[in-house]
Amino acid sequence: MPPFIAPKKLFNNVNIGVLYTIVSAVLILLGTTIAIQYAKGGFRFTKKGFAPETGLLNANSFPTGSEVYIDGELVTATDDTLYLKPGEYTVEIRKEGFSPWKKQLTIQQELVTQTNAQLFPTAPGLSPLTLTGVTTLTTSPDGQKVILYTDSSQNIEKNGLYLLELSNNFIPLQRAPKQITTDVPVLSLEKADFIWSPDSSELMILTARKEMLIEVSGKVNLEAEQDISWKRRQVLSEWESEMYQREREFLKKYPEEIIHIATTSAKNVYLSPDKKRMLYTATGEVTLPEGIIPPLPASNTQPEQRSLISGGIYVYDREEDKNFQIGVETGTPSTVSKALLATDLFSSARSLETSPSAFTTLQATNSAETAKLFQAYYTSLPINTLQWFPDSKHILFAKDQQIHIMEYDGTNNTVVYSGPFQENFVYPWPDGSKILMLTSFSPDSPMNIYSVELK
Structure with missing residues (x-):
């Protein structure tokens, strides 16, 4: 004959079991959330204190073993990954015997920004x-x-x-x-x-x-x-x-808007060796439309110029829809x-x-x-x-x-x-x-x- 369990005791046992299940589920969910956010760069301690949300700076250089300065302060050596609060930073990479590399970079929440710094010898x-x-x-x-x-x-x-x-x-x-x-x-x-x-x-x-x-x-x-x-x-x-x-x-892979400029309002059009970028000299004052392709995460954040001037030398990046002015035609x-x-x-x-x-x-x-x-x-x-x-x-x-x-x-x-x-x-x-x-x-x-x- 099975033992008799009073209804109140049975109810208490059920409540405790459910409570354990709920607490366990909450702890697992909370731990998973924290782990995911941590992997994305959240809940990090930076030199500026605790940061619930950060972005990642992959400070890499060629050659490696170079000093990394952020806003003038030496923080690490390449190659290394740093967690920073979202914002603007002046990043400089130096190595003895090589020309320094310096750039203003925007760190975005949960995204990885790479330096890819190529250093060139000062006495080749x-x-x-x-x-x-x-x-x-x-x-x-x-x-x-x-x-x-x-x-x-x-x-x-x-x-x-x-x-x-x-x-x-x-x-x-x-x-x-x-x-x-x-x-x-x-x-x-x-x-x-x-x-x-x-x-x-x-x-x-x-x-x-x-x-x-x-x-x-x-x-x-x-x-x-x-x-x-x-x-x-x-x-x-x-x-x-x-x-x-x-x-x-090669040109088929470029947006129609830049092709129109390249064929009617530009000269000296040269594609990069990997065919992903276009170097050209504008021959007239035209404007390259904004938002030709949807913006990509962690894309180049350097200032671009989409209002072209005659004689301006530009580089267009078809993967990121960025257009940079890098020079002006001079002389004859x-x-x-x-x-x-x-x-x-x-x-x-x-x-x-x-x-x-x-x-x-x-x-x-x-x-x-x-x-x-x-x-x-x-x-x-x-x-x-x-x-x-x-x-x-x-x-x-x-x-x-x-x-x-x-x-x-x-x-x-x-x-x-x-x-x-x-x-x-x-x-x-x-x-x-x-x-x-x-x-x-x-x-x-x-x-x-x-x-x-x-x-």
Whole structure:
């Protein structure tokens, strides 16, 4: 026979069980809430006291081990994560032997703000990449090669065209320029014009006596090469068609509003290596509309400029819909500017078969002008304006015998080299570890290519 339980005792047992369940549930819920908020940066003790809500600053730098100053106070070393009350902070990152990095950052509640500070050495090393002199040179579309001509070698057989491959090969002999043609005096290669194929595998050499198309992968005999002057225009149209198709695919990812400006009110439009940002010079006073895409959390908080002025140089970030003014065109504008080919982005694509005349935009009335237009399409070097650094986060330029690197939003303008050099040739190594320049450190020695070592 089961034991008899009085109703009052049973009721008390039930009440206690329910109470335990409720208390346990509340404690679990409270603990979970606190844990979630703590993970988001809440309920933290900062140097300014207890903060129920904070944001995160991921203070990272290249190289690491750099001092981090917040509002002038040393707080930690990179790489580290800090919890700060939401607000504006002056963040500075310093390391001995490197230029300091400084930026005004906005810390937002529960969001992570990264510094991604790239520090550049204050005393970079210099290394010669050529020794026999450089008379003329041209860079490839892929940024991996430089063709140069020299006629100052004491050994006549050593004069001619050389290929300098911009690779990180540690074998010295394989880093040296490779001769691809010997000099042919009757062709006057020092006066020749050069046009690269879009895939950087071929080079068109245009001289007054002969026009040639050579492969750059091996050594060739220019005297034995066929004259291709009869088909030059057709080859260039085929190349332009290929460039048009590629450009069309890249520009499709940009909002219609910035495409309209790029094709009607801008010049010298260059996409970053990762194709996510656009460098351009405005040719008129126009306004880029606000809110083209919904705002992204933890996006760049630097001041932007959407009211464009003629001659202003800007960078547009398509992922964050940010537009930063980073410079103004100064001096006499270059006679050559980059022309976009895909100006028909919102209509049917053209083809070489149906519209052969549509692919002559870069073909001028003379070879020299045509070569400049093709080269200006590939790189801003012939225009002597700002150019992209390989990491897509920095801009490279030369001014007043100084080489500068700054961030794409116009901050942290850093001088990485100051001294004699030809300002019309400053070019980044593909991985950003070096900068190439053309200089001579003696009045009696010829110009040579040197690398400014950044890493």
